[in-house]
Amino acid sequence: MLISPAFAQGASGGSDFIIQLVPILLMFVIFYFLLLRPQQQRAKAHRELVANIRRGDTVVTAGGIVGKVTKVRDDNEIEVEIADNTRVRVVKGTVSEVRTRGEPVKESA
Numbered sequence: 001m002l003i004s005p006a007f008a009q010g011a012s013g014g015s016d017f018i019i020q021l022v023p024i025l026l027m028f029v030i031f032y033f034l035l036l037r038p039q040q041q042r043a044k045a046h047r048e049l050v051a052n053i054r055r056g057d058t059v060v061t062a063g064g065i066v067g068k069v070t071k072v073r074d075d076n077e078i079e080v081e082i083a084d085n086t087r088v089r090v091v092k093g094t095v096s097e098v099r100t101r102g103e104p105v106k107e108s109a
Helices: 005-010 013-051
Strands: 058-061 066-072 077-083 086-091 095-100
Touching (some): 058 077
Antiparallel strands (some): 058 066, 058 095
């Protein structure tokens, strides 16, 4: 009734697998907190920034054009004045920064 050494080593293989799996899981957790979560927070902040653009805001587009919002056309486009009497239509998603906030729109009764 002697047990060979190879058979005895195979009996405790379940705990070795878990010990080898822990560092891999730890890498995924670190990857999530250092890369994925901050990226999701930046994307959420950008969505809120774009959703809150209103007339009078000074914006910077992804192409580097600085201008003042003269009209919010619809949910996807805004009209930006980049020089005197020069207005361009810009997709809201390309706005990278809002430099100064304009006056809030006054509601007429």
